Amino acid sequence: MTFLQMLIDAASVGGLYALTAIGIGLIFGVIGLVNFAYGEYIMVGAYVLLLTAGFYWPVAVLCVLVFVVIFALASDWLVFRQVRRAPPETLMIVSFGLSFMIQYFYVMLFGSLTRTVNFLPEISRGFEVGGLRIAGVSLLQIGATLVLTAALAIFINFTRIGYQMRAVSENPRMARLVGVNSNRIIAAAFAISALLAVTVTVLFVAQTGSMTPFFGVSLTMIGFVATVIGGLGSLPGCALGGFLVGALTTLLQMLLPPDLQPFREAFVFAAVIVVLLVRPRGLIAVRSSLERV
Amino acid sequence: MRHLDVVGLTVIYGAVRAVANMSIHLDEGETVALIGPNGAGKSSLLLTIAGVVPARSGSIKLRGEDIGSASVEQRVGSGISVVPETRDIFAKLSVHENLLIGASLRRDAAVVKTDIDRMYSLFPRLAERRKQMAGFLSGGEQQMLAIGRALMARPKLLMLDEPSLGLAPIITDKVYETIAELKKSGTSILLVEQNAERAFGVCDRAYIIQAGRVTLEGSPEELAKGGLVEQALFGRAAAGIVRTSPQVETAQ
Numbered sequence: 432m433t434f435l436q437m438l439i440d441a442a443s444v445g446g447l448y449a450l451t452a453i454g455i456g457l458i459f460g461v462i463g464l465v466n467f468a469y470g471e472y473i474m475v476g477a478y479v480l481l482l483t484a485g486f487y488w489p490v491a492v493l494c495v496l497v498f499v500v501i502f503a504l505a506s507d508w509l510v511f512r513q514v515r516r517a518p519p520e521t522l523m524i525v526s527f528g529l530s531f532m533i534q535y536f537y538v539m540l541f542g543s544l545t546r547t548v549n550f551l552p553e554i555s556r557g558f559e560v561g562g563l564r565i566a567g568v569s570l571l572q573i574g575a576t577l578v579l580t581a582a583l584a585i586f587i588n589f590t591r592i593g594y595q596m597r598a599v600s601e602n603p604r605m606a607r608l609v610g611v612n613s614n615r616i617i618a619a620a621f622a623i624s625a626l627l628a629v630t631v632t633v634l635f636v637a638q639t640g641s642m643t644p645f646f647g648v649s650l651t652m653i654g655f656v657a658t659v660i661g662g663l664g665s666l667p668g669c670a671l672g673g674f675l676v677g678a679l680t681t682l683l684q685m686l687l688p689p690d691l692q693p694f695r696e697a698f699v700f701a702a703v704i705v706v707l708l709v710r711p712r713g714l715i716a717v718r719s720s721l722e723r724v
Numbered sequence: 725m726r727h728l729d730v731v732g733l734t735v736i737y738g739a740v741r742a743v744a745n746m747s748i749h750l751d752e753g754e755t756v757a758l759i760g761p762n763g764a765g766k767s768s769l770l771l772t773i774a775g776v777v778p779a780r781s782g783s784i785k786l787r788g789e790d791i792g793s794a795s796v797e798q799r800v801g802s803g804i805s806v807v808p809e810t811r812d813i814f815a816k817l818s819v820h821e822n823l824l825i826g827a828s829l830r831r832d833a834a835v836v837k838t839d840i841d842r843m844y845s846l847f848p849r850l851a852e853r854r855k856q857m858a859g860f861l862s863g864g865e866q867q868m869l870a871i872g873r874a875l876m877a878r879p880k881l882l883m884l885d886e887p888s889l890g891l892a893p894i895i896t897d898k899v900y901e902t903i904a905e906l907k908k909s910g911t912s913i914l915l916v917e918q919n920a921e922r923a924f925g926v927c928d929r930a931y932i933i934q935a936g937r938v939t940l941e942g943s944p945e946e947l948a949k950g951g952l953v954e955q956a957l958f959g960r961a962a963a964g965i966v967r968t969s970p971q972v973e974t975a976q
């Protein structure tokens with residue numbers, strides 16, 4: 432494997448992690464919620480994709496999008512809004528509880544077996560360019576990450592909802608005092624984070640063709656690692672963290688002897704601990720709130 | 725016509741009774757000052773009227789309508805704006821965005837634009853720094869911005885909490901000039917001050933607030949006569965005039 436090959440792999444894996452991390456980081460930035468249930472947006476989306484995989488693919492993706500956005504908004508309305516002013520620890524535990532509840536509800540309904548689905552097999556097929564093996568889905572992952580990250584940055588920095596979101600993030604009480612409808616702004620943040628989750632779901636399922644009720648959790652754990660490395664609350668930090676974790680995973684995949692491969696994630700988490708020992712606030716110093724990027 | 729009528733308002737934080745059965749009112753177009761020492765409950769009163777601090781009991785009426793259970797947003801919508809003591813400008817938003825966000829509930833985009841230009845001519849310092857993050861402004865500029873942001877809502881009742889706090893006298897002059905202008909334009913103003921002299925220069929009526937209660941009320945002339953304010957705020961000799969009230973805890 433050449434260096435270039437590794438770079439492409441790292442960027443495509445890292446792209447998914449970056450999108451996950453940004454989805455988590457956005458909600459944290461706006462309301463200080465570390466949302467463990469984020470993985471469930473991804474997981475639920477995958478099952479909707481499983482059920483709709485027979486449709487023309489844009490229809491299937493649209494179904495996933497509509498369902499996951501509604502699901503995320505409902506999680507805010509029914510659960511998180513009820514504890515809006517609770518301390519961060521409470522919020523985190525509530526999201527933990529919600530995450531488990533959704534997972535086991537799924538196990539109850541559909542069992543915990545791995546499901547496979549053949550979604551857009553064309554794009555996961557690889558092709559060769561100058562000795563490099565590139566899967567179409569890798570390019571999509573890289574492309575989607577770049578486009579969505581840029582779009583989000585523009586949205587947050589240059590739109591009305593964007594500055595209202597930054598205001599709610601910085602000082603929710605003052606935001607209310609100037610008449611900002613903070614519930615609407617927070618709903619917008621949940622919808623955007625759901626959009627990112629849908630992108631991750633679709634690309635992940637297209638790539639791996641399989642899902643379990645627990646795969647959302649493992650992606651989310653890695654997403655958290657990325658946000659923590661990058662600096663929770665800083666969106667560029669989240670993106671950077673995602674790509675770094677992607678690079679690390681790819682590197683470990685190359686370098687670790689086969690019998691250590693199953694423990695790859697342990698090495699990823701060890702790396703996080705090292706990063707945090709050296710830079711306790713993440714690579715980009717933790718900011719308590721969303722800001723211009 | 726009565727613009728604001730607060731009757732028997734009580735605000736309690738944990739074990740602290742910040743506002744104790746307080747009643748104040750304000751007529752349409754009137755400028756009323758609330759004067760009192762630190763910890764008297766002035767800010768709590770303002771924030772309760774604005775709707776971000778809950779009242780334990782009592783009623784708040786705006787033009788005869790009870791707004792006690794209205795949301796903050798509804799209160800802003802019915803013309804209440806606050807310039808908080810801590811100013812609370814959005815440090816990470818640009819100066820321009822801070823002004824824009826003051827007009828969050830307005831739908832008349834074109835008029836909002838001309839209002840922003842008006843703010844810039846009122847406070848030229850802000851125009852120079854429109855693109856800068858508001859956190860980089862000086863204290864005086866932040867106060868101007870907080871006032872400008874409140875005005876962007878076109879308030880009918882403007883509440884200012886110690887607008888001269890920590891400002892150089894020359895900037896305080898500018899702030900009070902602005903208040904006088906607003907008063908001329910017919911805006912009702914509820915002004916919290918510790919500096920009675922400043923407040924008397926602009927208000928029609930004042931309440932002296934101590935330990936969560938109104939201890940004196942009158943026109944600036946009445947209050948200035950015979951040093952009533954000084955007696956109320958600092959003097960023991962005033963015990964006969966000022967209704968004594970059980971001291972509430974004041975932790976500051």
Ligand SMILES: Nc1ncnc2c1ncn2[C@@H]1O[C@H](COP(=O)(O)OP(=O)(O)O)[C@@H](O)[C@H]1O
Binds near residue numbers: 769973
């Ligand atoms: N958020 C709060 N939590 C607990 N106590 C508070 C809070 N805000 C104010 N207080 C207390 O309420 C009393 C009145 O405070 P405040 O309304 O700020 O008075 P003032 O504005 O006249 O200085 C003080 O004793 C203060 O310590």
Ligand SMILES: [Mg+2]
Binds near residue numbers: 763768809
């Ligand atoms: Mg105060």
